[in-house]
Amino acid sequence: MARVLLVDDEEPVRALLKRGLEMDGHVVTTASDGGDGLDRLRENPGSFEVLVTDIRMPVMDGIALALAAKRDEPALEIILMTGFADQRERAKNLEVIVADVLTKPFGLADLRNAVARLVS
Template sequence: MSRILVVDDEEAVRALVARGLSLDGHDCLTAADGAEALDILIAEKGRFDLLLTDIRMPLMDGIALALAAKQEFPDLTIMLMTGYAEQRERAKSLEAIVSEVMTKPFAIADLRATVMRVIERSIG
């Protein structure tokens, strides 16, 4: 179906999200932080249908990753996840480049539905 890069510094969350999205046939690669994700994006020449990243992470947070990824790959669709209200507020300034912000904790069914909607919007 779609190729998704899942980025979260919490291994359990990263694995759960990737596994849940794989149920819909998505091909998911994972990264533990923004720096690793940017390396993957560059190595793969941005060939992802969606970058799904947590906001609060060490080294390079999700907002810095979103800005760098969009600059390098302007057509990349980006979705953010966060469990922190102040991070959600920071993300509001990125409405032009971020398709959606999911608030943690979320049900995997809600995430799957939102990802499908975001991908469908980006295609159509």
């Protein structure tokens, strides 16, 4: 079980992914965009083991969030999600800090398995 910060600007997606991760016993905190996610990380330093974030979001995108998060918390495991090919290409340059990139649409089992691989 892990403490997961889940960041996505679409509420229905956030809710579905949160429920799926909670089925595996993870404690999930959500945020609505990258700025909100960074606030959660800074309000609770060291509280999360995994960051799952969409790439394309308003305010601060997931790549900027991943860079800031890894700078502040080097042990944090990061999974990016995207439905856009150009965003996936941007993520390729982050292999050093990002554990996985899930391409939308993906199944809930794909996310659950990706998180399980990181925390097992």
